[in-house]
Amino acid sequence: AQTVTQSQPEMSVQEAETVTLSCTYDTSESDYYLFWYKQPPSRQMILVIRQEAYKQQNATENRFSVNFQKAAKSFSLKISDSQLGDAAMYFCAYNFGNEKLTFGTGTRLTIIP
Amino acid sequence: EAQVTQNPRYLITVTGKKLTVTCSQNMNHEYMSWYRQDPGLGLRQIYYSMNVEVTDKGDVPEGYKVSRKEKRNFPLILESPSPNQTSLYFCASSSGQGPFYGYTFGSGTRLTVV
Numbered sequence: 001a002q003t004v005t006q007s008q009p010e011m012s013v014q015e016a017e018t019v020t021l022s023c024t025y026d027t028s029e030s031d032y033y034l035f036w037y038k039q040p041p042s043r044q045m046i047l048v049i050r051q052e053a054y055k056q057q058n059a060t061e062n063r064f065s066v067n068f069q070k071a072a073k074s075f076s077l078k079i080s081d082s083q084l085g086d087a088a089m090y091f092c093a094y095n096f097g098n099e100k101l102t103f104g105t106g107t108r109l110t111i112i113p
Numbered sequence: 114e115a116q117v118t119q120n121p122r123y124l125i126t127v128t129g130k131k132l133t134v135t136c137s138q139n140m141n142h143e144y145m146s147w148y149r150q151d152p153g154l155g156l157r158q159i160y161y162s163m164n165v166e167v168t169d170k171g172d173v174p175e176g177y178k179v180s181r182k183e184k185r186n187f188p189l190i191l192e193s194p195s196p197n198q199t200s201l202y203f204c205a206s207s208s209g210q211g212p213f214y215g216y217t218f219g220s221g222t223r224l225t226v227v
Contacts, residue, residue: 004155035215045203045218091155098163098211100146100171103156 002027004094006104013082014112020067021077021107023092030054032096034068034075039106040088048090051075079109087111115140119204119219126194126226134189134222136204144211145187146171147179150201150221159202162187163210194226 003026013019025034036048051059051068058066063083067076079086089108093101117138126132138145146161148171158171162181176198178190187206191198201223205216 009153033213033215037215043201043221045205045216045221047215050215093215095212095215098144098213099169100158100161101156101212101216103148105153105155 002029002094002096002102004092004102004104006090006092006107008107009105010108010110012110012112013079015082015084017082018078018080019082019109021079021090021092021109023075023077023104025073025075025092025094027073027094027096029096032094034066035093035095035101036064036066036075036077037091037093037103038086038088039091040085045091049077082111084111084113115217117204117206117217117219119202119222121222122220123223124225126224128195128226129193132191132194132224134191134202134204134224136187136189136219137185138187138206138217139185140206140208140217141184142206142208142217143184144207144209145181146205146207146212146216147177147187147189148203148205149173150203156203159189191224194224196226198224199226200224 032053034051038046063080092104147159148156160179162168204219
């Protein structure tokens, strides 16, 4: 079974600084999809970024970018110029096939003013 | 506005009293799913549906039922709730035959069973 591991339960960063959240996953597949979701205190789940495993180029969305290392099965999220509104729980997720997304246990990010 | 609507947002109930959490999407998505979120466990899939009248178990289906009689609706039924079903529940939908593009989530239902 595929598993997703987020080894950092909590992280903190100074406002305007850069922070990287780690995610590793276990799969024997070659074509799959990876995601980062943000869950602010409102508890709404918001898609931050999506990566297709067959694409070499790392996905980016404004201040959010990923470092996708396929051989290492690593999918970290970098947040540049951190803002107070970035404070949230972040979930990494994996998908192969048509059944589901498999989620990690989450990293709670605190922004220090 | 494209969205997944879940109701209620909060629910407190007693052990054994049947309840239904409703979920509706207006995006004509074929795929819908239910998850529960618990601290330290992330989100775990309860049930999913790939189309009308097609449902299947996820990772933690015990104690839950679902139905998909219409494309837009996917209610979650707890026939005899127990305290271990106290959790945050999310309904989600996705375009296509599966969640390759990620989910659109509802706003969640905080369920407490006493």
